[in-house]
Amino acid sequence: MNVYLIRSEEISCSRFATIVDIVRRTIGPIKFIATDEDISVDDPDPKNKKKKNIDESKFTPQRLKWETLFRNCEVFREENKAIDKNDYVVFFTDNKNERNWFSSMDPSGAFNFFISTSGWADLLEAEEFYPVIYELATIPLMIETCGSLQEVENMAHKDYPNGNGPRGCPWDYCSNKKFVELRYRTGDICPDCRKKITENKVDPSLVRQVLAIMDDIRGQMLYKRIFPFIQQISKMEVNKRQGKLSFTDINNLSVHLGAREMAFYIFFLKHPEGVEFRYLNPKGVEEGNKMNKVYVNELRIIYESICGDAILARLDSAMKNFFKERSNILKNIKDELTVALGRDIASHYIIDRKPKSIKDGKKSLEHIHYIKLDRKNVIYIRDAN
Ligand SMILES: [Zn+2]
Structure with a gap:
């Protein structure tokens, strides 16, 4: 039995991928199928995507008409002729609907369904x-x-x-x-x-x-x-190639990160002592700062191994963007971990910051970024890292 899963644009690929991961790893006659486009977190050029992603924080739910919910399934069937009429098509949306139902089947009898992902x-x-x-x-x-x-x-x-x-x-x-x-x-x-x-x-x-x-x-x-x-604290498996963190003691609950986020995350995992952000500024490399040279280079090697992008010029500009975008990258990582794990558990895994202490015990205005997690809980998947 094939069950096709489609997402509405306000549901992030990352959130959708977590859902798909959980249902897909069971063995049995039901095959849960999602398109790569819907679950691939990394999207260097959003223009290449047929389906847009909406900023979830700016999304205001609408009240959808009953027909609209199932029309999305029908459109998907028309676009994908390989789908049999006995296959199921399930549409996920954060929008509300006129009956305030949480999920339903197409009243016409077609195997179309919707599931409302909000309101919980x-x-x-x-x-x-x-x-x-x-x-x-x-x-x-x-x-x-x-x-x-x-x-x-x-x-x-x-x-x-x-x-x-x-x-x-x-x-x-x-x-x-x-x-x-x-x-x-x-x-x-x-x-x-x-x-x-x-x-x-x-x-x-x-x-x-x-x-x-x-x-x-x-x-x-x-x-x-x-x-x-x-x-x-759950052990965490790091699968660099798949951009996935799996929490083994939470039944392998997974969190999907984009390439930039994954590179940043692994960099900080490898530095339990924490790192000051200024050392990740490529400008410092140009100015001859040794620490910058070491750290920027390390981050660059991790990033390169994730996306396999060997073009030097592109990597250089990526490094500059990394630094410029650092707050967003940190926020993305934090958001994904918090949605999946909850604030309390996530606090052990996020990249947090603390004031850098100086010699006389006083707190400095400078901050160190670090991950609290005891590194004995980190497992790097061989071949994937
Ligand atoms: Zn019963």
């Missing part, structure tokens, strides 16, 4: 994307079991007083978000729905795959929730 801010921090993944994973299970949207609704466990309330099951249909949350915590299917799944002869390997995704989400959420009590 009242969940715990850094957990907003779990409902999205849960919804995505359970679509094939629900449709394979029920066959139609109408039948899904008939089987739903509705709120009191119309129904018996939530059971911690994919068929929980609750408007109260606190109740909806129960599903992610159990990661289970209720006995009634299990019975129905068996009666309707749903492929057991599909059920296993969906349950594996649900369990993955449950494990990640659990780690984040108990972190304040156990303070166990």
Whole structure:
């Protein structure tokens, strides 16, 4: 079964790639397919992209009409003739919709779906994307079991007083978000729905795959929730080639960084003592400053190994841009880590700054940038670095 995933332009490729990563690593009959364009974080020339990226912080959600949501899926089908009518197409958007629904199937009966990725801010921090993944994973299970949207609704466990309330099951249909949350915590299917799944002869390997995704989400959420009590720092795998940081103790939750961000990040990882930013100024190299020469060269080698760009002139200008853009690069890294991990956990991994201390113990006005993380928690993937 093919499930094509498409993103609306306000969802960043990085955020989308994290979602796609989680569902894709399960084994089973469901193939989650996203275009490279939608998940490739690095985009040196945005003009080459058919689909734009919108600055998420400047995005104001609109209320989309029901037809518009599914029209996006139809357009995608028209542009990609290889898609079979039995394949699913799922459209992700931060926009709201006229019915205020979180997700739905095309009422025409076509296998088109949308999932709303916003409106989960009242969940715990850094957990907003779990409902999205849960919804995505359970679509094939629900449709394979029920066959139609109408039948899904008939089987739903509705709120009191119309129904018996939530059971911690994919068929929980609750408007109260606190109740909806129960599903992610159990990661289970209720006995009634299990019975129905068996009666309707749903492929057991599909059920296993969906349950594996649900369990993955449950494990990640659990780690984040108990972190304040156990303070166990996750190991982090650095995959330079793929521009990916994976947190192995959080079920390999991944964060995708662009080439510039990755180069900067690795540079600071290699310097647990911290580095003053002024040493990364290429101007200092021209002026003959030794420290600048060493650091700029090191950063340049890392960057070169990431993008394989051997053209010297281009590297030179990249180094100048690095310095000019340093605040943005730092912010991008911090944003991606915070979205995925939450502020508390992310504080161990971000590039932070502290005042440089001077001999008599007084604080200096100059700052050192550094990553707090104990480097014993860093694993460099061989061949990828
Ligand atoms: Zn149920």
